[in-house]
Amino acid sequence: MARTDRPAPPPLRELDGLHGSLDDPVLRSIGFLNEVMSRYPDAISFAPGAPHPDLLTDVEPQAYVDRFLDHLVQERGLKPRDARRALYEYGPSRGLVNDIVAAALRRDHGIDVPDRALVITVGAQEAMLLTLRALFGSATDRLAVASPSFAGIIGAARLLDIEVIGVEETDDGLDLAALAAECAAARRAGGRIRACYVAPDFANPAGSRMPPGNRRRLLALAEREDFLVLEDNAYGFTAAPHDALPPLKAEDPGRRVVHIGTFAKVGFPGARVGYVVADQPVATSAGSVLLADELAAVKSVVTVNTSPLTQAVVGGMLLEHGGSLRELGRRKAELYRRNLRLLTDALDRHLDLGPADGIHVNRPEGGFFVLMRLPVRVDTALLETSAARYGVLWTPMAPFHLTEAGADQLRLSCSYLDPRQIETGVRRLADFLRNEVRA
Numbered sequence: 218m219a220r221t222d223r224p225a226p227p228p229l230r231e232l233d234g235l236h237g238s239l240d241d242p243v244l245r246s247i248g249f250l251n252e253v254m255s256r257y258p259d260a261i262s263f264a265p266g267a268p269h270p271d272l273l274t275d276v277e278p279q280a281y282v283d284r285f286l287d288h289l290v291q292e293r294g295l296k297p298r299d300a301r302r303a304l305y306e307y308g309p310s311r312g313l314v315n316d317i318v319a320a321a322l323r324r325d326h327g328i329d330v331p332d333r334a335l336v337i338t339v340g341a342q343e344a345m346l347l348t349l350r351a352l353f354g355s356a357t358d359r360l361a362v363a364s365p366s367f368a369g370i371i372g373a374a375r376l377l378d379i380e381v382i383g384v385e386e387t388d389d390g391l392d393l394a395a396l397a398a399e400c401a402a403a404r405r406a407g408g409r410i411r412a413c414y415v416a417p418d419f420a421n422p423a424g425s426r427m428p429p430g431n432r433r434r435l436l437a438l439a440e441r442e443d444f445l446v447l448e449d450n451a452y453g454f455t456a457a458p459h460d461a462l463p464p465l466k467a468e469d470p471g472r473r474v475v476h477i478g479t480f481a482k483v484g485f486p487g488a489r490v491g492y493v494v495a496d497q498p499v500a501t502s503a504g505s506v507l508l509a510d511e512l513a514a515v516k517s518v519v520t521v522n523t524s525p526l527t528q529a530v531v532g533g534m535l536l537e538h539g540g541s542l543r544e545l546g547r548r549k550a551e552l553y554r555r556n557l558r559l560l561t562d563a564l565d566r567h568l569d570l571g572p573a574d575g576i577h578v579n580r581p582e583g584g585f586f587v588l589m590r591l592p593v594r595v596d597t598a599l600l601e602t603s604a605a606r607y608g609v610l611w612t613p614m615a616p617f618h619l620t621e622a623g624a625d626q627l628r629l630s631c632s633y634l635d636p637r638q639i640e641t642g643v644r645r646l647a648d649f650l651r652n653e654v655r656a
Protein backbone atom coordinates (compact mmCIF):
# COMPACT_ATOMS: atom_id res chain seq x y z
CA MET A 218 0.00 0.00 0.00
CA ALA A 219 1.33 3.43 -0.86
CA ARG A 220 2.25 5.52 2.15
CA THR A 221 -0.47 8.10 1.40
CA ASP A 222 -3.16 5.38 1.41
CA ARG A 223 -2.62 4.49 5.03
CA PRO A 224 -5.38 5.52 7.42
CA ALA A 225 -4.44 8.54 9.48
CA PRO A 226 -3.32 7.64 13.00
CA PRO A 227 -5.77 8.55 15.75
CA PRO A 228 -5.00 11.93 17.32
CA LEU A 229 -2.91 11.82 20.47
CA ARG A 230 -4.95 12.15 23.62
CA GLU A 231 -4.39 15.58 25.05
CA LEU A 232 -1.99 15.63 27.96
CA ASP A 233 -3.34 17.49 30.91
CA GLY A 234 -1.72 18.46 34.18
CA LEU A 235 1.55 19.77 32.70
CA HIS A 236 3.62 22.10 34.80
CA GLY A 237 2.08 25.58 35.10
CA SER A 238 5.26 27.32 33.88
CA LEU A 239 4.62 25.96 30.39
CA ASP A 240 1.78 28.46 30.05
CA ASP A 241 4.10 31.31 30.94
CA PRO A 242 4.80 33.77 28.11
CA VAL A 243 8.43 33.97 29.33
CA LEU A 244 9.02 30.41 28.15
CA ARG A 245 7.57 31.23 24.75
CA SER A 246 9.07 34.65 24.09
CA ILE A 247 12.34 33.52 22.44
CA GLY A 248 10.59 30.99 20.20
CA PHE A 249 8.10 33.64 19.16
CA LEU A 250 10.81 36.13 18.12
CA ASN A 251 12.65 33.46 16.11
CA GLU A 252 9.39 32.61 14.38
CA VAL A 253 8.73 36.28 13.45
CA MET A 254 12.32 36.65 12.19
CA SER A 255 11.96 33.59 9.98
CA ARG A 256 8.78 35.02 8.42
CA TYR A 257 10.46 38.33 7.58
CA PRO A 258 13.96 37.33 6.43
CA ASP A 259 14.56 40.72 4.76
CA ALA A 260 13.70 42.73 7.83
CA ILE A 261 16.51 44.33 9.82
CA SER A 262 16.29 42.83 13.27
CA PHE A 263 17.21 44.69 16.41
CA ALA A 264 15.83 41.67 18.32
CA PRO A 265 18.62 39.13 18.92
CA GLY A 266 21.26 39.69 21.58
CA ALA A 267 23.41 37.30 19.56
CA PRO A 268 27.15 37.82 18.95
CA HIS A 269 28.25 39.67 15.85
CA PRO A 270 29.01 37.09 13.09
CA ASP A 271 32.43 38.71 12.43
CA LEU A 272 33.49 37.75 15.93
CA LEU A 273 32.94 34.06 15.21
CA THR A 274 35.21 33.78 12.17
CA ASP A 275 38.50 33.26 14.00
CA VAL A 276 37.34 30.70 16.59
CA GLU A 277 39.85 27.83 16.33
CA PRO A 278 38.58 24.97 18.49
CA GLN A 279 41.38 22.53 17.63
CA ALA A 280 44.12 25.01 18.51
CA TYR A 281 42.40 25.81 21.81
CA VAL A 282 41.97 22.13 22.68
CA ASP A 283 45.68 21.56 21.96
CA ARG A 284 46.56 24.51 24.18
CA PHE A 285 44.45 23.09 27.00
CA LEU A 286 45.97 19.63 26.60
CA ASP A 287 49.40 21.24 26.97
CA HIS A 288 48.18 22.89 30.15
CA LEU A 289 47.04 19.55 31.56
CA VAL A 290 50.44 18.03 30.81
CA GLN A 291 52.69 20.97 31.80
CA GLU A 292 50.78 22.43 34.74
CA ARG A 293 48.86 19.50 36.14
CA GLY A 294 51.42 16.79 35.37
CA LEU A 295 49.10 14.47 33.43
CA LYS A 296 50.52 12.05 30.88
CA PRO A 297 49.51 13.13 27.33
CA ARG A 298 47.36 10.01 26.93
CA ASP A 299 45.51 10.69 30.20
CA ALA A 300 45.06 14.35 29.30
CA ARG A 301 43.41 13.38 26.01
CA ARG A 302 41.23 10.78 27.71
CA ALA A 303 39.98 13.40 30.18
CA LEU A 304 38.29 15.20 27.27
CA TYR A 305 36.43 12.12 26.08
CA GLU A 306 35.20 10.80 29.41
CA TYR A 307 32.61 12.02 31.85
CA GLY A 308 34.26 14.62 34.04
CA PRO A 309 33.89 16.01 37.54
CA SER A 310 30.55 17.78 38.03
CA ARG A 311 32.31 20.89 39.34
CA GLY A 312 34.34 21.22 36.12
CA LEU A 313 37.70 20.83 34.43
CA VAL A 314 38.85 24.42 33.88
CA ASN A 315 38.09 25.85 37.35
CA ASP A 316 41.73 26.81 38.02
CA ILE A 317 42.00 28.76 34.75
CA VAL A 318 38.70 30.61 35.31
CA ALA A 319 39.46 31.31 38.99
CA ALA A 320 42.86 32.78 38.04
CA ALA A 321 41.22 34.97 35.38
CA LEU A 322 38.56 36.23 37.83
CA ARG A 323 41.30 37.08 40.36
CA ARG A 324 43.42 38.88 37.83
CA ASP A 325 40.77 40.74 35.84
CA HIS A 326 37.99 41.35 38.35
CA GLY A 327 39.57 41.14 41.80
CA ILE A 328 37.36 38.15 42.67
CA ASP A 329 39.71 36.19 44.90
CA VAL A 330 38.27 32.75 45.66
CA PRO A 331 39.71 29.23 45.70
CA ASP A 332 39.20 27.01 42.63
CA ARG A 333 36.79 24.86 44.63
CA ALA A 334 34.39 27.82 44.99
CA LEU A 335 33.63 27.56 41.25
CA VAL A 336 31.34 25.26 39.30
CA ILE A 337 31.65 25.27 35.50
CA THR A 338 28.13 25.13 34.08
CA VAL A 339 26.27 24.69 30.80
CA GLY A 340 26.03 28.43 30.27
CA ALA A 341 24.94 31.03 32.77
CA GLN A 342 21.44 29.62 32.36
CA GLU A 343 22.35 26.38 34.12
CA ALA A 344 24.19 28.33 36.82
CA MET A 345 20.93 30.17 37.56
CA LEU A 346 18.91 26.97 37.69
CA LEU A 347 21.38 25.17 39.99
CA THR A 348 21.68 28.15 42.31
CA LEU A 349 17.93 28.60 42.60
CA ARG A 350 17.39 24.87 43.16
CA ALA A 351 19.98 24.74 45.94
CA LEU A 352 18.97 27.96 47.69
CA PHE A 353 15.20 27.72 47.68
CA GLY A 354 14.30 25.06 50.23
CA SER A 355 10.95 26.35 51.35
CA ALA A 356 7.78 27.32 49.52
CA THR A 357 7.73 30.57 51.51
CA ASP A 358 11.14 31.72 50.19
CA ARG A 359 10.84 34.44 47.56
CA LEU A 360 13.20 35.60 44.82
CA ALA A 361 13.49 39.34 44.24
CA VAL A 362 14.60 40.40 40.77
CA ALA A 363 15.47 43.78 39.37
CA SER A 364 12.56 44.59 37.08
CA PRO A 365 12.84 44.49 34.12
CA SER A 366 14.99 41.36 34.25
CA PHE A 367 16.56 38.77 31.98
CA ALA A 368 13.82 36.31 30.99
CA GLY A 369 16.17 33.38 31.81
CA ILE A 370 16.09 34.03 35.57
CA ILE A 371 12.32 34.55 35.67
CA GLY A 372 11.78 31.40 33.60
CA ALA A 373 14.10 29.28 35.75
CA ALA A 374 12.31 30.46 38.90
CA ARG A 375 8.92 29.63 37.38
CA LEU A 376 10.12 26.11 36.46
CA LEU A 377 11.01 25.61 40.11
CA ASP A 378 7.75 27.10 41.46
CA ILE A 379 9.64 29.91 43.15
CA GLU A 380 7.64 33.06 43.82
CA VAL A 381 9.27 36.00 42.03
CA ILE A 382 8.96 39.60 43.22
CA GLY A 383 9.88 42.46 40.88
CA VAL A 384 11.78 45.43 42.29
CA GLU A 385 11.85 48.44 39.98
CA GLU A 386 15.06 49.92 38.68
CA THR A 387 15.32 53.69 39.00
CA ASP A 388 17.81 56.10 37.43
CA ASP A 389 19.89 55.65 40.60
CA GLY A 390 19.94 51.85 40.46
CA LEU A 391 17.75 49.32 42.20
CA ASP A 392 14.94 50.79 44.33
CA LEU A 393 16.34 49.64 47.69
CA ALA A 394 13.51 51.14 49.73
CA ALA A 395 11.10 48.96 47.72
CA LEU A 396 13.36 45.92 48.23
CA ALA A 397 13.47 46.57 52.00
CA ALA A 398 9.66 46.85 51.97
CA GLU A 399 9.44 43.48 50.16
CA CYS A 400 11.68 41.91 52.83
CA ALA A 401 9.34 43.22 55.54
CA ALA A 402 6.24 42.07 53.63
CA ALA A 403 7.71 38.59 53.14
CA ARG A 404 8.50 38.37 56.87
CA ARG A 405 4.97 39.43 57.79
CA ALA A 406 3.65 36.64 55.55
CA GLY A 407 5.84 34.10 57.38
CA GLY A 408 8.49 33.86 54.62
CA ARG A 409 11.57 35.74 53.49
CA ILE A 410 13.36 37.19 50.51
CA ARG A 411 15.98 34.49 50.05
CA ALA A 412 17.91 36.10 47.20
CA CYS A 413 17.89 39.07 44.88
CA TYR A 414 19.00 38.79 41.22
CA VAL A 415 20.76 41.78 39.63
CA ALA A 416 22.96 42.40 36.60
CA PRO A 417 24.85 45.47 37.88
CA ASP A 418 26.93 46.03 34.74
CA PHE A 419 24.68 46.71 31.74
CA ALA A 420 21.61 44.66 32.36
CA ASN A 421 19.58 42.80 29.78
CA PRO A 422 17.15 44.29 28.78
CA ALA A 423 17.51 47.78 30.29
CA GLY A 424 21.22 48.38 29.59
CA SER A 425 21.43 50.04 33.01
CA ARG A 426 24.39 50.07 35.37
CA MET A 427 24.18 50.24 39.16
CA PRO A 428 26.05 53.23 40.55
CA PRO A 429 28.75 52.46 43.19
CA GLY A 430 26.70 53.83 46.11
CA ASN A 431 23.69 51.71 45.12
CA ARG A 432 25.94 48.61 45.01
CA ARG A 433 27.28 49.27 48.51
CA ARG A 434 23.81 49.89 49.90
CA LEU A 435 22.46 46.71 48.26
CA LEU A 436 25.17 44.62 49.98
CA ALA A 437 24.49 46.35 53.30
CA LEU A 438 20.76 45.60 52.92
CA ALA A 439 21.55 41.97 52.05
CA GLU A 440 23.58 41.73 55.27
CA ARG A 441 20.85 43.37 57.35
CA GLU A 442 17.96 41.40 55.87
CA ASP A 443 19.95 38.18 55.46
CA PHE A 444 19.49 37.49 51.74
CA LEU A 445 21.99 36.56 49.04
CA VAL A 446 22.66 38.60 45.93
CA LEU A 447 22.79 36.72 42.60
CA GLU A 448 25.09 38.78 40.40
CA ASP A 449 24.93 38.14 36.64
CA ASN A 450 27.96 39.60 34.87
CA ALA A 451 27.25 38.65 31.23
CA TYR A 452 27.89 42.18 29.87
CA GLY A 453 30.45 43.68 32.27
CA PHE A 454 33.22 43.15 29.71
CA THR A 455 31.72 45.82 27.43
CA ALA A 456 32.67 48.66 29.82
CA ALA A 457 35.24 51.08 28.42
CA PRO A 458 38.66 50.24 29.95
CA HIS A 459 38.86 53.47 32.01
CA ASP A 460 35.25 53.09 33.13
CA ALA A 461 34.92 49.52 34.47
CA LEU A 462 33.49 49.09 37.96
CA PRO A 463 34.47 46.12 40.15
CA PRO A 464 31.78 43.43 40.27
CA LEU A 465 29.84 43.09 43.53
CA LYS A 466 31.70 39.87 44.23
CA ALA A 467 35.04 41.69 44.32
CA GLU A 468 33.93 43.65 47.39
CA ASP A 469 32.06 41.01 49.33
CA PRO A 470 33.75 40.23 52.65
CA GLY A 471 30.44 38.96 54.04
CA ARG A 472 30.13 36.39 51.20
CA ARG A 473 26.68 37.65 50.32
CA VAL A 474 27.20 37.42 46.56
CA VAL A 475 26.87 34.42 44.27
CA HIS A 476 28.56 35.50 41.04
CA ILE A 477 27.40 34.10 37.69
CA GLY A 478 29.39 34.46 34.46
CA THR A 479 29.33 33.17 30.91
CA PHE A 480 31.60 32.64 27.93
CA ALA A 481 28.64 33.25 25.60
CA LYS A 482 29.65 36.87 24.99
CA VAL A 483 33.42 37.02 25.64
CA GLY A 484 33.88 33.65 23.90
CA PHE A 485 31.09 32.17 21.80
CA PRO A 486 27.61 31.01 22.84
CA GLY A 487 27.75 27.65 21.06
CA ALA A 488 30.34 26.48 23.58
CA ARG A 489 27.60 26.55 26.24
CA VAL A 490 30.07 27.22 29.03
CA GLY A 491 29.43 29.44 32.03
CA TYR A 492 30.41 29.42 35.68
CA VAL A 493 29.17 30.22 39.15
CA VAL A 494 31.25 31.41 42.09
CA ALA A 495 29.67 30.28 45.36
CA ASP A 496 32.06 30.50 48.32
CA GLN A 497 29.36 30.60 51.02
CA PRO A 498 29.95 28.08 53.82
CA VAL A 499 27.14 25.53 54.25
CA ALA A 500 26.75 23.34 57.34
CA THR A 501 25.89 19.75 56.39
CA SER A 502 25.66 16.51 58.34
CA ALA A 503 29.10 15.70 56.89
CA GLY A 504 30.60 18.98 58.13
CA SER A 505 31.09 22.40 56.58
CA VAL A 506 31.24 22.60 52.78
CA LEU A 507 30.91 25.44 50.28
CA LEU A 508 27.72 26.29 48.41
CA ALA A 509 29.67 25.37 45.25
CA ASP A 510 29.88 21.76 46.54
CA GLU A 511 26.11 21.70 46.84
CA LEU A 512 25.67 23.19 43.36
CA ALA A 513 27.95 20.49 41.96
CA ALA A 514 25.76 17.88 43.67
CA VAL A 515 22.64 19.36 42.04
CA LYS A 516 24.44 19.48 38.71
CA SER A 517 25.32 15.79 38.98
CA VAL A 518 21.62 15.05 38.45
CA VAL A 519 20.87 17.83 35.95
CA THR A 520 23.56 17.76 33.24
CA VAL A 521 26.07 15.51 35.10
CA ASN A 522 28.99 17.63 33.91
CA THR A 523 29.65 20.36 31.38
CA SER A 524 31.08 18.85 28.20
CA PRO A 525 34.85 18.39 28.82
CA LEU A 526 35.46 19.08 25.12
CA THR A 527 33.83 22.49 25.16
CA GLN A 528 35.46 23.28 28.51
CA ALA A 529 38.79 22.46 26.85
CA VAL A 530 37.97 24.82 23.98
CA VAL A 531 37.07 27.64 26.37
CA GLY A 532 39.98 26.92 28.73
CA GLY A 533 42.46 26.88 25.83
CA MET A 534 40.90 30.05 24.42
CA LEU A 535 41.44 31.83 27.74
CA LEU A 536 45.04 30.59 27.96
CA GLU A 537 45.68 31.78 24.39
CA HIS A 538 44.67 35.25 25.62
CA GLY A 539 47.13 35.22 28.50
CA GLY A 540 44.58 33.70 30.88
CA SER A 541 42.69 37.02 30.88
CA LEU A 542 38.95 37.45 30.46
CA ARG A 543 39.52 41.12 29.74
CA GLU A 544 41.98 40.31 26.94
CA LEU A 545 39.66 37.62 25.54
CA GLY A 546 36.78 40.12 25.39
CA ARG A 547 38.77 43.21 24.32
CA ARG A 548 38.15 43.15 20.55
CA LYS A 549 34.52 42.12 21.02
CA ALA A 550 33.94 44.90 23.55
CA GLU A 551 35.35 47.44 21.08
CA LEU A 552 32.93 46.28 18.37
CA TYR A 553 29.94 46.34 20.71
CA ARG A 554 30.82 49.81 22.03
CA ARG A 555 31.10 51.04 18.43
CA ASN A 556 27.72 49.51 17.55
CA LEU A 557 26.05 50.97 20.62
CA ARG A 558 27.42 54.41 19.76
CA LEU A 559 26.20 54.06 16.15
CA LEU A 560 22.76 53.01 17.33
CA THR A 561 22.30 55.85 19.83
CA ASP A 562 23.71 58.42 17.36
CA ALA A 563 21.37 57.19 14.60
CA LEU A 564 18.39 57.35 16.99
CA ASP A 565 19.33 60.95 17.83
CA ARG A 566 19.60 61.91 14.16
CA HIS A 567 16.54 60.15 12.78
CA LEU A 568 14.04 60.29 15.60
CA ASP A 569 14.17 64.01 16.21
CA LEU A 570 12.50 63.54 19.56
CA GLY A 571 10.46 66.37 20.98
CA PRO A 572 8.92 66.44 24.46
CA ALA A 573 5.43 66.08 22.97
CA ASP A 574 6.23 62.83 21.19
CA GLY A 575 5.89 60.69 24.27
CA ILE A 576 8.83 58.64 23.03
CA HIS A 577 11.72 58.12 25.42
CA VAL A 578 15.04 56.44 24.67
CA ASN A 579 17.64 55.57 27.33
CA ARG A 580 21.41 56.06 26.86
CA PRO A 581 23.34 53.09 28.19
CA GLU A 582 27.14 53.30 28.49
CA GLY A 583 27.70 49.64 27.65
CA GLY A 584 26.05 46.30 26.98
CA PHE A 585 24.03 45.39 23.90
CA PHE A 586 20.68 47.09 24.50
CA VAL A 587 18.77 50.35 24.25
CA LEU A 588 15.28 50.73 25.73
CA MET A 589 12.54 52.76 24.13
CA ARG A 590 9.24 53.82 25.71
CA LEU A 591 6.33 54.64 23.35
CA PRO A 592 3.02 56.42 23.95
CA VAL A 593 1.11 53.31 22.80
CA ARG A 594 0.82 49.68 23.81
CA VAL A 595 3.81 47.69 22.52
CA ASP A 596 2.57 44.22 21.71
CA THR A 597 2.97 41.47 19.14
CA ALA A 598 0.41 43.13 16.81
CA LEU A 599 2.55 46.28 16.71
CA LEU A 600 5.64 44.15 16.05
CA GLU A 601 3.86 42.48 13.12
CA THR A 602 3.05 45.92 11.68
CA SER A 603 6.65 47.03 12.11
CA ALA A 604 7.95 43.88 10.41
CA ALA A 605 5.44 43.65 7.55
CA ARG A 606 5.16 47.32 6.56
CA TYR A 607 8.52 48.78 7.59
CA GLY A 608 10.91 45.80 7.57
CA VAL A 609 12.26 46.35 11.05
CA LEU A 610 12.09 44.07 14.10
CA TRP A 611 12.62 44.66 17.80
CA THR A 612 11.73 42.95 21.07
CA PRO A 613 8.58 43.80 23.05
CA MET A 614 9.51 44.32 26.69
CA ALA A 615 6.44 42.91 28.42
CA PRO A 616 7.93 39.42 29.09
CA PHE A 617 10.88 41.02 30.90
CA HIS A 618 8.61 42.73 33.42
CA LEU A 619 6.67 41.27 36.29
CA THR A 620 4.13 44.05 36.21
CA GLU A 621 2.40 46.05 33.46
CA ALA A 622 5.34 48.46 33.55
CA GLY A 623 6.84 47.13 30.31
CA ALA A 624 3.65 47.23 28.26
CA ASP A 625 4.75 50.41 26.45
CA GLN A 626 8.43 49.50 25.96
CA LEU A 627 10.60 47.85 23.33
CA ARG A 628 14.24 46.77 23.32
CA LEU A 629 16.74 47.40 20.54
CA SER A 630 19.86 45.25 20.40
CA CYS A 631 22.94 46.46 18.53
CA SER A 632 25.14 43.37 18.85
CA TYR A 633 24.30 41.47 15.69
CA LEU A 634 24.26 44.18 13.04
CA ASP A 635 26.73 46.01 10.80
CA PRO A 636 27.00 49.83 10.73
CA ARG A 637 25.00 50.06 7.48
CA GLN A 638 22.24 47.84 8.82
CA ILE A 639 22.05 49.91 12.00
CA GLU A 640 21.67 53.12 9.98
CA THR A 641 19.04 51.64 7.62
CA GLY A 642 17.24 49.91 10.49
CA VAL A 643 16.94 53.13 12.50
CA ARG A 644 15.66 54.97 9.41
CA ARG A 645 12.96 52.30 9.02
CA LEU A 646 12.20 52.47 12.73
CA ALA A 647 11.80 56.26 12.46
CA ASP A 648 9.30 55.80 9.59
CA PHE A 649 7.41 53.24 11.62
CA LEU A 650 7.25 55.54 14.65
CA ARG A 651 6.28 58.56 12.57
CA ASN A 652 3.42 56.76 10.80
CA GLU A 653 2.15 54.30 13.38
CA VAL A 654 2.97 55.64 16.79
CA ARG A 655 3.18 59.41 16.93
CA ALA A 656 -0.06 61.37 17.07
Ligand SMILES: Cc1ncc(COP(=O)(O)O)c(C=O)c1O
Nearest residue numbers: 340341342367421451479481491
Ligand atom coordinates in the same frame (compact mmCIF):
# COMPACT_ATOMS: atom_id res chain seq x y z
C1 LIG B 1 21.64 38.69 31.38
C2 LIG B 1 22.14 37.46 30.71
N1 LIG B 1 22.70 36.50 31.44
C3 LIG B 1 23.21 35.40 30.86
C4 LIG B 1 23.17 35.22 29.50
C5 LIG B 1 23.83 34.06 28.80
O1 LIG B 1 23.46 32.88 29.25
P1 LIG B 1 24.16 31.58 28.64
O2 LIG B 1 25.57 31.55 29.15
O3 LIG B 1 23.33 30.49 29.22
O4 LIG B 1 24.10 31.65 27.15
C6 LIG B 1 22.54 36.15 28.70
C7 LIG B 1 22.41 35.91 27.26
O5 LIG B 1 21.61 36.39 26.57
C8 LIG B 1 22.03 37.30 29.32
O6 LIG B 1 21.47 38.27 28.59
